[in-house]
Amino acid sequence: MLLKLDRTLAQNYKSTSQQIRVMSETWLLQNAYCVKCGNVLTKTPNNTKVEDFYCSNCSEQFELKTGKYIGKQITDGAYYTMIEKIQDNSIPNFFFLNYSLEDYHIPNLMVIPKHYLTQDLIIKRKPLSENAKRAGWIGCNINISNIPESGKLYIIKNGTVVQKNKILTDFNKMLFLRKESEYSRGWLIDIIKCIESLNKKSLSLEEIYSFENYLKEKHPLNNNIRPKIRQQLQLLRDKGYIRFIGKGQYEIL
Ligand SMILES: [Zn+2]
DSSP, rough: OBOOOGGGGGOOOSHHHHHHHHHHHHHHHHHHOTTOOOOOEEOOOOSSSSTTTTTTTTOOEEEEEEESSSSEEEEEEHHHHHHHHTTOOOOOOOEEEOOOOTTBOOOOEEOOOGGGGGGGGGEEOOOOOOTTTTTTTOEEEOOOOOOOOOGGEEETTTTEOHHHHHHHHHHHHHHHGGGGGHHHHHHHHHHHHHHHHOOSSSSEHHHHHTTTTHHHSSSTSSSSSSHHHHHHHHHHHTTHHHHHTTTTEEEEE
8 A cells, every 4th residue: 555645646736625636536546445345446426526435346435535634523514414414324434534745645544434423423613604605504524533443443544554354344343333223323332432431351330330420411311321321231242342241241352
């Protein structure tokens, strides 16, 4: 995998954003792959949505976002379109490509699988002012800081390429989330986040209960947080994410 954008591609374009787009799209097509099946990516034939890609083997869809760094929030398109796409499940997976403006090398490439995207991660931006060309238009940011680590798959991290097999395994093992409704997906992802934040290989039910207040804040209408936690742990056990090892102890698989 070549960790550099091809600057010669930029010669025919005047605006920096167009240059970056053509360089990053070409790079993705030549170097990245479908994280579900490993196939090459194909650009979606559609003039208006130039940043879109798909896999001709498994039909998985992707959107590429490019930036100088991967921050806590990533700017995306129209807010209501994004919300609708989450609701009707047509949202793509996201590639976040991070490049250096000095020498165009690529330190990071991250994928956020679509099954980690819930409406609460989509932050509404201020409508564009009256003087703007698209006055009143409302964009959004994706708050990626609230996504658990298992939902941030780094294909390249700090200049190091991660093995393709590991990416495919990590992506596919969480696909069970797609079968859940957005509501129950949200709960499962919250519990996964709590489990991850403990940063341990095995953990106890009591330790997960310590997130009771945090979860109550996130789900104020739920008055049975502890039973809900146990239910989610059972689901995660059934899906092979954790293993029950007895006496209220769990092991992360
Ligand atoms: Zn595929």
